Amino acid sequence: MVHSSLLHSTDTIVALATAAGKGAISVIRLSGPRAIHICQSVFHGKNLLEQASHTIHFGTIRDGSRVVDEVLVSLFVAPHSYTKENVVEISCHGSDFIVQEIIKLLLQKGARLASAGEFTKRAFLNGKFDLAQAEAVADLIAADSSKAHEVAMNQMRGGFSAEIKALRTQLIHFASLIELELDFGEEDxxxxxxxxxxxxxxxxxxxxxxxxxxxALGNVIKNGVPTVIAGKPNAGKSTLLNVLLNEEKAIVSDIPGTTRDFIEDEISIEGILFRFIDTAGLRETQDKVEAIGVERSRQKIEEAALILYLFDVNELSPEALALEIQSLKAGYKPVLAVANKVDLAATIDRTAYEAVAPVLFIAATDKTGINELKQELLKTVNQGNLNTGSGTIVTNLRHYASLEQTYQALDSVLVGLSSGITGDFLAADIRRALYALGEITGDITTDDLLDNIFSKFCIGK
Structure with missing residues (x-):
């Protein structure tokens, strides 16, 4: 397929590749056929046009006789670059003023500002990698846990694409045979x-x-597990949050109802990101402010993927626990029951509580049972599946939708085979499956699809 995007491939684009703001250095990236020429026109040092690829050169960027900055220029000569075009990266001092001055000079010399994700889009259009790998670049940048990084790296290196292409290749073989039958339709x-x-x-x-x-697991790895810590006032929810985060995030008090609104923070447990939300204690109250907090707590419970129900083992009986868990399970979400303050209890009838539901027993104040709680959280999100089968995990909603379309098209092929329909109808359903698979890797694309995907990238990537 020829993309209209290719009509602009003669442009040389420029953007800041590092985060905006003051820092030790900033990196300005150019890509395009005239990238080296344009940089040379403002660079004083070695003649960049005569230098080899993958070399770095010291010099100054000048506006006429005025020195803007001392810089290092890295050269990547086509096709040996990220975009497979000539690429230049200018490392300058991390001043917003200097960055703006250098980019302004480069624009005056013939470059244009890059659009969001245009460097990666050019890499895809020039065959550096397929569309699924290109999308994994954005996931890799956004990864904030080891598992999210692992999955994104596997996809960027083509692990997911290889599986999709293998499926598509097998299907193409049969599609071609059926298409051949259509050419000999009269001969049956x-x-x-x-x-x-x-x-x-x-x-x-x-x-x-x-x-x-x-x-489901991929979405957890990519976006984290929203986990609400719910329970009655003074059950120790804020103490538990502080222990899990290893910092004094929430105010802790013996006075019930201290938490009036929800408090949220994230931690990574063995590579899985959990977004813990400490909520106001669940109870009937005449205090208008606290009542608003309780209502917000119920909203957060509705939005959560996992509910950690914390209760004071000295205050809540097994029978009362059963009623609390039953009310929380109205949304059919996993509820992890955690009995707190075991250090203050003279005796605990653990069997009675465990007859109601699986219960973990902890003492948040002295961190008793916290490691066991973390392991149970991991088991709840089914981390073990990460190491089964091929290890390929779908994290992208667009890929999921295309796979569903493929599955439905294949269902139609099966129905057609069982009812003995003619080859032209079978071929149409197989083409529909091939189209959906092709959309994942970019074998089938439209400009609108590409614009939508790459618009979500940062400008310098």
């Missing part, structure tokens, strides 16, 4: 073995079903 011949095609479709559906099922 079959080149495609219908039984073999049915077996292939069933196997493809099995593989796609595994990928679809991985999305």
């Amino acid at each position: 011949v079959e080149f495609a073995d219908r039984l073999a095609l049915e077996n292939l479709i069933l196997e493809l559906q099995r593989l796609i079903r595994n990928l679809l099922q991985s999305f």
Whole structure:
């Protein structure tokens, strides 16, 4: 497919590649056929046009006779660069004024400002990598846990794309045989073995079903697990939050109802990001401010993926716990029951509580049972699945939608095979499946799709 985006490939683009703001250095990136020429026109040092790729050169950037800054210039000569075009990276001092002055000079010499994600978009259009790998670049930049980094790195290196292309290749083989049958329609011949095609479709559906099922875990890895710490006032929710975060984030007091609004922060537990939300204690109250906090707590419980119900083991009976858990499970979300303040209890009938639900027993004030709680949180999000099968995990909603479309199209192929429909209808359903798979890797794209994907990237990437 020819993209209209390619009509602009003769432009040389420029953008700040590092984060805006003051720092030790900033990096300004140019890409395009005239990148080296444009940089040379403002650079005083070695003649960049005569230097080898992957070399770094010291010099000054000048506006006429005025020295703007001392810089290091890194050269990447096409096709040996991120975009497969000539790329220049100017490392200057991290002053907003200096950055603006250098970019202004480069624009005057013929460059234009890059649009969001345009460097990566050019890398895709020039065949550096496919669309799924390009999207993984953004995920890698956004990764804030080891598992999110691991999954993004695997996708950027083509692990996910390889599986999709393998599925597509097998399907193309049968599609071509059925298309060949259409050319000999009058002779009533079959080149495609219908039984073999049915077996292939069933196997493809099995593989796609595994990928679809991985999305729930992939979404957790990419975006974190919103986990509400709920419970009655003075159960120790704020203390537990502080212990998990290892800092005094929430105010702790013996006075019930201290937390009037929710407090939120994140921690990574063995590579999985958990977004903990400490909420106001759940109770009926005449205090208008506290009542608003309780209502917000209930809203956060509705939005959460996991509810950690904390209770004072000295105050809540097993029978009362059963009622509390039943009310929280109205949304069919996993509820982890945690009995707190075991250090203050003379005796605890653990069997009675465990008859109601699996219960963890902790003492948040002295950190008893906290490591066991973390392990239980990991088990709840099913971390073990990360190491099963191929390890490929779907984290992108666009990919998930395309895989669902593929699965449905393959279902139509199976229905057609069982009802003995003609090859032209089978071919149409197979083409629909191929199209949906092709959208994932970029074998099938539209400019609107590309614009939507790359508009979410930062400008310098």
